[in-house]
Amino acid sequence: xxxxxxNIGLWICIAVLAVYTLRHYFFTLNRLFGTHRxxxxxxxxxxxxxxxxxxxxxxxxxxxxxxxxxxxxxxxxVDKLRIVPIDDRSQDxxxxxxxEYAELYPDRIFPFLRDxxxxxxxxxxxxxxSDVEGEIYMVFDADYIPxxxxxxxxxxxxxxAEVGAVMGRVVPLNVNKSLLTRLLDLERAGGYQVDQxxxxxxxxxxxxxxxxxxxxxxxxxxxxxxxxxxLAEDTDLTVxxxxxxxxxxYQNRSECYEEVPExxxxxxxxxxxxxxxxxxxxxxxxxxxxxxxxxxxxWQVVDxxxxxxxxxxxxVLLMGWICTITLFYAGYPPQxxxxxxxxxxxxxxxxxxxxxxxxxxxxxxxxxxxxxRMLPFLLLxxxxxxxxxxxxxxxxxxxxxxxPVEWQKTxxxxxxxxxxxxxxxGQGNVS
Amino acid sequence: MSRVTGRTSRRTDVLRDRGFRGGRIAPHRAMxxxxxxxxxxxxxxxxxxxxxxxxxxxxxxxxxxxRWIFDVLRxxxxxxxxxxxxxxxxxxASVAIPFYTASAVWPTAxxxxxxxxxxxxxxxxxxxxxxxxxxxxxxxxxxxxIQLTAQVWFTFAPPPFTYALSQYMAGLxxxxxxILLLAPVLVAFTYFIFDFPLWQxxxxxxxxxxxxxxxxxxxxxxxxxILYRSSLISMPILFLVFGVLLDVxxxxxxxxxxxxxxxxxxxxxxxxxxPIAPYRAPRMTPPTSHRPVGITPPTGSRAL
Numbered sequence: 001x002x003x004x005x006x007n008i009g010l011w012i013c014i015a016v017l018a019v020y021t022l023r024h025y026f027f028t029l030n031r032l033f034g035t036h037r038x039x040x041x042x043x044x045x046x047x048x049x050x051x052x053x054x055x056x057x058x059x060x061x062x063x064x065x066x067x068x069x070x071x072x073x074x075x076x077x078v079d080k081l082r083i084v085p086i087d088d089r090s091q092d093x094x095x096x097x098x099x100e101y102a103e104l105y106p107d108r109i110f111p112f113l114r115d116x117x118x119x120x121x122x123x124x125x126x127x128x129x130s131d132v133e134g135e136i137y138m139v140f141d142a143d144y145i146p147x148x149x150x151x152x153x154x155x156x157x158x159x160x161a162e163v164g165a166v167m168g169r170v171v172p173l174n175v176n177k178s179l180l181t182r183l184l185d186l187e188r189a190g191g192y193q194v195d196q197x198x199x200x201x202x203x204x205x206x207x208x209x210x211x212x213x214x215x216x217x218x219x220x221x222x223x224x225x226x227x228x229x230x231l232a233e234d235t236d237l238t239v240x241x242x243x244x245x246x247x248x249x250y251q252n253r254s255e256c257y258e259e260v261p262e263x264x265x266x267x268x269x270x271x272x273x274x275x276x277x278x279x280x281x282x283x284x285x286x287x288x289x290x291x292x293x294x295x296x297x298x299w300q301v302v303d304x305x306x307x308x309x310x311x312x313x314x315x316v317l318l319m320g321w322i323c324t325i326t327l328f329y330a331g332y333p334p335q336x337x338x339x340x341x342x343x344x345x346x347x348x349x350x351x352x353x354x355x356x357x358x359x360x361x362x363x364x365x366x367x368x369x370x371x372x373r374m375l376p377f378l379l380l381x382x383x384x385x386x387x388x389x390x391x392x393x394x395x396x397x398x399x400x401x402x403x404p405v406e407w408q409k410t411x412x413x414x415x416x417x418x419x420x421x422x423x424x425x426g427q428g429n430v431s
Numbered sequence: 432m433s434r435v436t437g438r439t440s441r442r443t444d445v446l447r448d449r450g451f452r453g454g455r456i457a458p459h460r461a462m463x464x465x466x467x468x469x470x471x472x473x474x475x476x477x478x479x480x481x482x483x484x485x486x487x488x489x490x491x492x493x494x495x496x497x498r499w500i501f502d503v504l505r506x507x508x509x510x511x512x513x514x515x516x517x518x519x520x521x522x523x524a525s526v527a528i529p530f531y532t533a534s535a536v537w538p539t540a541x542x543x544x545x546x547x548x549x550x551x552x553x554x555x556x557x558x559x560x561x562x563x564x565x566x567x568x569x570x571x572x573x574x575x576x577i578q579l580t581a582q583v584w585f586t587f588a589p590p591p592f593t594y595a596l597s598q599y600m601a602g603l604x605x606x607x608x609x610i611l612l613l614a615p616v617l618v619a620f621t622y623f624i625f626d627f628p629l630w631q632x633x634x635x636x637x638x639x640x641x642x643x644x645x646x647x648x649x650x651x652x653x654x655x656x657i658l659y660r661s662s663l664i665s666m667p668i669l670f671l672v673f674g675v676l677l678d679v680x681x682x683x684x685x686x687x688x689x690x691x692x693x694x695x696x697x698x699x700x701x702x703x704x705x706p707i708a709p710y711r712a713p714r715m716t717p718p719t720s721h722r723p724v725g726i727t728p729p730t731g732s733r734a735l
Contacts (some may be wrong), residue, residue: 328671329588329593352679353682356683365464371687374687375684
């Protein structure tokens, strides 16, 4: 009985993982050989809409100056751009810095200072957005350093009236700090250069990541604004926009630089938070998405379900391992034994390799071919992520609704000003 | 062969790519891609079939080679018995897989006690390691859990174990043969599709196949020796962690190396040599001197 159950369980796990494996291969091949959709990315002259850029911050004194300086020097009509740094109860010098910039640039920087209300990025954004004007709202985390052309590139897709949100590419700035930052650089490259762009090409659901991107004000109002009780307000927003008929656009050309976690503890906390938030969104919307076939084509429904279920894959993988161990001790059923062993060895070879293929392709496309020598070390990152995400997925917080949130910050490592803007992907110079 | 997406003519390419002072403007990495051409189809269909067929044809001499390796290493490693063969059906082929007739014993009380010590040490090290050793700590914890299952099984389950050493070796090598047969196909769809020159494609697949052909029997010999010395208690960890999974990571490492090679073609976007002859300033002879003025080197965009 146990053997039969383990065998069935293993085959189910292999089937689920095979779907994600095929998805990896398909996306990678599409990114390599498909036609790239990058709507209006080259528009430089236009009647630009009123744009409000939000920079939510909580104890970001180390990095906020770089972000504000970069935003002040972007190529966007000054009379159409408002920069709104949001300070949410910072205890460091974030607020004095914002006030200093507001004094220096009174007609461009309009700080929004919070001392009460529900803490958290989504709550801060919801409150700040209710207080300002603008046709397009853009959000940058405080450690992000946008390039001069970024705002126009991210705003241009909104000339299409069906576009509700736009997302740009996030490139790590502190790549050469540690093994972890190098691995995260590879993972980010795979995620954006291949995964997001392929989804864009295939008219699936590119994900709005909550930063380096913008949302149309009327779209946001139509879907009811930010959900302040969500652990992953960006995924939540993406799903609601798509389910309400809005398009989400990914602009691979629009790169912005961020700091990735430099310590494993911080990385584990980050990925656990993502997993919980993602799973929360899965619980909220998966049924509605499947039943919402009138407004969504079937391929978007399939991609949406796979996207929402992505943080359950480590759980499936662990289940597969438990089934494999059980079958190993108990002996494979005679009628299925050889086929099961063949499936395991084939899946180990072809299935496990899919993610490496995607990452290697992304590095190759990025012109960072030598980084592919790091490929075997990705196993370390996958190992930590698998166990961390599985633990997070098993926690109650993953499946609760309406849980109040708080600031979930990623530690900043920058000790000096980023005086030189990075020129090439992932090789930014911080002096 | 693959080319940059959207290229229609050499002349258009030249104008499109011409930069300041004759340098070359590389396409942005967000825009770059490959095109499907007739050579690509040859690369992904003919080459892998050729290599898979070659592996198929060479399976018998390969098994002979593995048998020879087993024979040579048996005595120095102190393994009793002889090297025998078992005919296994892999697809349409009958393969004579070699294996040692030596047997691994059911763990004794001493083996079990040693196993518990190893488990505790692995778990403790996994819990104590912090900071930059965190991924290694996770790996040790995973090993500890797998070893724990072995400890529990061999403490409570009655003998005999599901697998004998000979059966285990044969199984491991069968998986190895499957990987050898799959490798050319996998390389075709994950490496041959790129714009590498033919010699690099051939070099990678040959290197991979030769490496695996040597690695697999040596891996089996090491497993056999450990199992013979330490009893069956080591079998779960060897099978689950240091078996097929290790073979796949050998593949990943070699693939990563191959993907880091310079192709001097479209995807070496930021560091490939300029395919367009750079603009050269006309030679000028100053009226006061016969010495020619040095030509200014092109400063074409090499970075994106």
